[in-house]
Amino acid sequence: MRCSYDLEGAALYSIRWYRAETEFYRYVPRELPPTMVFPLPGASVDLAQSDHHQVRIVNLNRRLSGDYQCEVSADAPLFHTDIRSAPLTVVDPPFRAPLLTVPQRNFARGDVIKANCSIAEKVSWHPAELDFKERGAFSQLHLTVLETEHYKVGLSYTSSNLDAVFHQNYLHDHTTRKWTVYSGVYMITPPESGQFTLGCVATIHDIYARQSEVLLEVSVWL
Structure with missing residues (x-):
């Protein structure tokens, strides 16, 4: 999943990802390491393919269908924050023809x-x-x-x-x-x-x- 944003010259403070309002991935550039992962039952975050613009989730099951949110915050002094959401449907295609x-x-x-x-x-x-x-x-x-x-x-x-x-x-x-x-x-x-x-x-x-x-x-x- 990818989150595109324009901070209009401000520095990035953090980007947070949520599924149904439960945070599962965070990127804060001033921290070491800058990434933090929270439990997401039924899937896992691929840190090697995740950064300040995108997050890669692997091994999803159908329980994880729903709305996903990306929250972007600018750094001091304004700390402007905006959040956007989009639906995601996880399917398990049949192996055979009907x-x-x-x-x-x-x-x-x-x-x-x-x-x-x-x-x-x-x-x-x-x-x-x-x-x-x-x-x-x-x-x-x-x-x-x-x-x-x-x-x-x-x-x-x-x-x-x-x-x-x-x-x-x-x-x-x-x-x-x-x-x-x-x-x-x-x-x-x-x-x-x-x-x-x-x-x-x-x-x-x-x-x-x-x-x-x-x-x-x-x-x-x-």
């Missing part, structure tokens, strides 16, 4: 294609661990096969150009500790060949994106 399952691969007009896309995660409902162990992520899709018509060449059929009835949503009841899942429901017209590929993509910010696909067959009548 698992896309479709109970059957052959369908006829009027059938409903039911698909499930999931990423396995260890699940824990213990309140103290909710910020650390995440539930498995999953999404369900229902496609109703309509009458046949020619697909438009070069068009990728996604939720933006399918007739959506409603979109997926998740609601958690903390009393029963159960998730209510609303599936994405769409209608699709099969291509003339009767074959099409169904795919799902799982993403986490800009650090993880994996896709899985299955080939499906629809009996068509022209």
Whole structure:
């Protein structure tokens, strides 16, 4: 993490770093040594890569997501101080691509294609661990096969150009500790060949994106 500042000619008195208002790193140039580290459970500060502008934290776990602050103070006689904060999210990307399952691969007009896309995660409902162990992520899709018509060449059929009835949503009841899942429901017209590929993509910010696909067959009548 980097903290940029302009003291407008004044000398630096100190720079302090906080996570959720708890200080974990301090740099005071007039002291020897100028750096001081405070406990940050779940991570450690790399002093070799930390100085008066940046701090490097290694071995973070997901508990350490949250707001981080940088506080800069000028030296005497004014001791002007300013502080800025920014959010940090720590993620644990899955090792595998999402698992896309479709109970059957052959369908006829009027059938409903039911698909499930999931990423396995260890699940824990213990309140103290909710910020650390995440539930498995999953999404369900229902496609109703309509009458046949020619697909438009070069068009990728996604939720933006399918007739959506409603979109997926998740609601958690903390009393029963159960998730209510609303599936994405769409209608699709099969291509003339009767074959099409169904795919799902799982993403986490800009650090993880994996896709899985299955080939499906629809009996068509022209």
